[in-house]
Amino acid sequence: MLTFYNELHAQHRGRYEIFRGEMVPCFEKPERVDAVLAELGRRGLGKIVTPHGVPLMSLERIHTPRYLHFLRTAWSEWLALDPANAGKDAFPAVWPVRTLRDDIEPDNFCAKLGLYSMDSGTPLTAGTWTAAKTGADCAVNAAHALRLGQRGAFVLSRPPGHHAGADFFGGYCFLNNAALAAQHMLDDGAKRVAIIDIDYHHGNGTQSIFYGRDDVLFISIHADPRSEYPFYLGHADERGEGAGLGYNMNLPLPAGTSAKAWFAALETACIRLGSFAPDALVVSLGVDTFAGDPLSRFALQSADYLKVGERLAYLNLPTAFIFEGGYAVKELGTNVVNVLEGYETAL
Numbered sequence: 001m002l003t004f005y006n007e008l009h010a011q012h013r014g015r016y017e018i019f020r021g022e023m024v025p026c027f028e029k030p031e032r033v034d035a036v037l038a039e040l041g042r043r044g045l046g047k048i049v050t051p052h053g054v055p056l057m058s059l060e061r062i063h064t065p066r067y068l069h070f071l072r073t074a075w076s077e078w079l080a081l082d083p084a085n086a087g088k089d090a091f092p093a094v095w096p097v098r099t100l101r102d103d104i105e106p107d108n109f110c111a112k113l114g115l116y117s118m119d120s121g122t123p124l125t126a127g128t129w130t131a132a133k134t135g136a137d138c139a140v141n142a143a144h145a146l147r148l149g150q151r152g153a154f155v156l157s158r159p160p161g162h163h164a165g166a167d168f169f170g171g172y173c174f175l176n177n178a179a180l181a182a183q184h185m186l187d188d189g190a191k192r193v194a195i196i197d198i199d200y201h202h203g204n205g206t207q208s209i210f211y212g213r214d215d216v217l218f219i220s221i222h223a224d225p226r227s228e229y230p231f232y233l234g235h236a237d238e239r240g241e242g243a244g245l246g247y248n249m250n251l252p253l254p255a256g257t258s259a260k261a262w263f264a265a266l267e268t269a270c271i272r273l274g275s276f277a278p279d280a281l282v283v284s285l286g287v288d289t290f291a292g293d294p295l296s297r298f299a300l301q302s303a304d305y306l307k308v309g310e311r312l313a314y315l316n317l318p319t320a321f322i323f324e325g326g327y328a329v330k331e332l333g334t335n336v337v338n339v340l341e342g343y344e345t346a347l
Ligand SMILES: [Zn+2]
Pocket: 199, 200, 201, 286, 288, 324, 325, 326
């Protein structure tokens, strides 16, 4: 297992986030990746590789040029509003919902923030672009390694990616690393790539990016969006559209779901993955399904993550694991590395 990692992830460090009406310390913080890196070192699970930077063109395969330009320039625009903003993170506060127009990019930076975001829970900071770009580099490098014959690769980056769409951020995510990895493999000659998203939250960004396509199968096992973030996508009746009809599978489960029911959903997902016969697999690896996670209400225990990795290994596919959510920092290293070790051991 090759791990792609760059310490520049720590450049994205939100001061606080808005959570249930309060300003609270960020759940999504550099210590999350530090914990996983330390555990990888303890268990000696293969080489850690610093990725090389990929051209912006690679990112434009998934994200719109307009959105990428916004992300690259956002911090300087924030400072241009008021130099005192250097001491504050940027948060959106107005959105172009339904009857409002989203086809014209406003000049006002606060309005741009709303145009390119889906919630107010995701601080944009001085180092956000650097960290997100580095994560995208890791994802594309991992995909490239699989195409060169590597069996397993792990993208140890943050901020996470699966809530980010082609032209918006949210849910702590800015660039969709899983989508970038899948697209890179297709561009490099793969015929079909599957993505399985096992984060507690539905991967709305990834779904929306591939919704009309039949060369990427997207499957997500997540908490029912009626009660859990991202709320407005992730229902079982979303099956894809046009050529993509039948290539999107959502397996929402009620909050409080047992580990047994969760593994039954994983089995359903794996059967569909097998019938799709992809050339490679991308795993959006969130471990906020853990019983002790502060944001979530599933019930997996640390030992269960070994079984997750084992089951995915039986699919017998080149696999890129992309780090997504998981906020119980103390157990985070154990839970993530258990998936990787389960995968390696079963190969
Ligand atoms: Zn999550």
